[in-house]
Amino acid sequence: MLSDKAKSEIQQLKARYPHPNSALLPALALAQKEHGWLSPEVLEEVAEVMGLSPAQVGSVASFYTMFNRRPVGKYLVQVCTNVACSLLGAEHIVEHLKRKLGINVGETTPDGLFTLLEVECLGSCGTAPVMQVNDTYYENLTAEKIDQILAELRRR
Amino acid sequence: MAEPVLLRNVGVPDSHKIEVYMQRGGYQALRKALKEFQPAALVDLVKRSGLRGRGGAGFPAGVKWSFLPKGVYPRYLVCNADEGEPGTFKDRVLIEHDPHGLIEGIIISCYACEVNTAFIYIRGEYEFGARRLEQAVQEAYARGFLGKNILGSGFNLDLIVHRGAGAYICGEETGMLTSLEGDRGHPKLKPPFPASEGLYRKPTVINNVETLFNVPFIVERGAEWYTSMGTEKSPGLKLFCISGHVNKPGVYELPLATPLRTLIYDYAGGPLEGKPIKAIIPGGSSTPMITPEHLDVPLDYESLAAIGTMLGSGAVVVIGEGTCIVRTVERLAEFYRHESCGKCIPCREGTDWLYKILHRIEHGGGREEDLPLMLDICNNIGGKSFCPLGDAALGPVRSSIAHFREEYLQHIREKRCPFQD
Incomplete structure (x- = not known):
């Protein structure tokens, strides 16, 4: 469950803000970093450290798309399919990834390595099409580039 | 094009580091502001420059600052770095390449508005930029540009980098405040406007990254320099x-x-x-x-x-040419449907219906009555939603029907997208 280190970091975050509740989003991000996703048990623990009700914490966690409420693969592959990316072929990028990974959008590969998602604008329209894998942006994508990226991630 | 101003550090090696920023004249405007200006004079300077909000609404920044009620403290400043409007990626460039430029703008603006605690609300996807900002904030504290008694002026400022977690609505100023308070990013009713009752119900200034980024240049070069560019009503x-x-x-x-x-x-x-x-x-x-x-x-x-x-x-x-407008508008409608926060019915239901209708037109199931139906839905969202997101969803729908009605009708008549083979 939540490590003592995470719990003490959340306490520090609470003290950092003029009002402790402001630490909720960073606390959830921290918990997710540690566990990969926010299970009901983790949400309850965050609620306890934050001094908030589990219902309150659950309602906040469910509002924001970056909080995973189901397990995701080691690499969360998020392809922007909004206007600028889609004008430059984001649909082909998604199709290529589906083929290469053998999964549909919203699914995780059986080895637990990759989860594929379509997401809204990532703010990288000048270098479209773009995808984000965990915290890293990959820009000006082509099918060949994707093959290289996937091979590199598999080697890690 | 003349010498770049806002983008002057973009492309310079290590431009995100404080040494490089200072070698290139960084933090001189802050020194000048603290030494030569009283806060009220700075507000007046920015007012005279005509600088308008660069996030989208275009409200004059100095006028916004002057709405802060006199004598009510603490006050807060929140820098809106929740850049999420599809097509927009300018703030990301400033944040990643010139984080100190933004921080300097924030410090000067906080001094002008008598704010001692400020936040940068940055969208969670911009993790790289958020880390750059955090490093830059640490560097600024170490050099005495942030913290207590900045440059011996007696002015104190604490600056917190706060990450969002994926919600376009948090770019709306009151949604941003609710989110920063640790809640779902639901907008709040205005009035009261954030200037009088914002974060933690205290007077709060909210400005976009680019807006704040302009401030040090205006301090250094003057309001007249700024108004010498652009038009009388849209200077700079x-x-x-x-x-x-x-x-x-x-x-x-x-x-x-x-x-x-x-x-x-x-x-x-x-x-x-x-x-x-x-x-x-x-x-x-x-x-x-x-x-x-x-x-x-x-x-x-x-x-x-x-x-x-x-x-x-x-x-x-x-x-x-060759792009299907219906498909493009369908994708945008899908975005607004996804990002509607669900608080008010016209936006929540309306954006959903707009997407469903556009989807069926694009996929061969359009009906003759769909165009008037969409316009009717637009009329029931526009001006009737709780916050500007509802109105924002209408721009692409209404304008595309006005300019590309025939393309819609062709989809409906032929029961297919003419751009798909």
Whole structure:
């Protein structure tokens, strides 16, 4: 469950803000970093450290798309399919990834390595099409580039 | 183009580090502001410069600052770095390449507004930028530009980098405040406006990254320098993000009132593959699209309003011939449906219906009555939603029906998308 280190970091975050509740989003991000996703048990623990009700914490966690409420693969592959990316072929990028990974959008590969998602604008329209894998942006994508990226991630 | 101002550090090696920033004249405006200006004089300076909010609404920044009620403390400043309007990526460039430029702008603005605690609310996806900002904030504390008694002035400022977690609505100022308070990012009723009752119900200034980024230059060079560019009502410099079907997409810095044609042809290298332009979204996904007959429109708040659209965030998306407008608008409608926070019914239900109707038209199930139905739904969202997101969703729908009605009808008549083989 939540490590003592995470719990003490959340306490520090609470003290950092003029009002402790402001630490909720960073606390959830921290918990997710540690566990990969926010299970009901983790949400309850965050609620306890934050001094908030589990219902309150659950309602906040469910509002924001970056909080995973189901397990995701080691690499969360998020392809922007909004206007600028889609004008430059984001649909082909998604199709290529589906083929290469053998999964549909919203699914995780059986080895637990990759989860594929379509997401809204990532703010990288000048270098479209773009995808984000965990915290890293990959820009000006082509099918060949994707093959290289996937091979590199598999080697890690 | 003259020497870049806002983008002057972009492309300089290690431009995000404080040594490089200072070698290039950074934090001199802060020294000047603290030494030569009383807070009220700074507010007046920014007012006289005519600097308008660069996030999309275009409200004069200095006037906004002057709405803070006298004698009520603490006050807060929140920098809106929740850049999420599709097509917009200018703030990301500033944050990643010139984080100290933003921090200096924030410090000066906080001094002007007598704020001692400030936040940068940055969208969670911009993790790289958030880390750069955090490093830069630490460097600024170490040099005494943040913290207690800044440069011996007696002015104190604490600056917190706060990450969002994926919600377009948090770019709306009251949604941002609710989110920063640790809640779902639901907008709040206005009035009270944030200036009088904002974060933690205290007076709060909210400005976009680019707006705050302009402030040190105005302090250094003066209000007259700023008003010497652009037009009387739209003075100064603007960052334009251009994307879509152009050869050289990117962020370009131009004086306001530069013609759209200049941006597309002289800076962005013209249309991709020389294809004729079919439509242009001039200021981010929510701004009504225009057709190439308006290529000579000056890019300023008033000129774009005069042709029924908006400057918005300065995000120009060029759509070339051969692109299906219905498909493009369907995708935008899907975005607004996804991002509607669900608080008010017109927006929550309306954006869902707009998407469903556009989806069926694009996929061969359109009906003759769908166009008037969509316009009716638009009328029931517009002006009747709790916050501006509802109205934002209408720009692409209404403008595309106005300019490309025949393309919609063709989809409906032929029961297929004519652009799909």
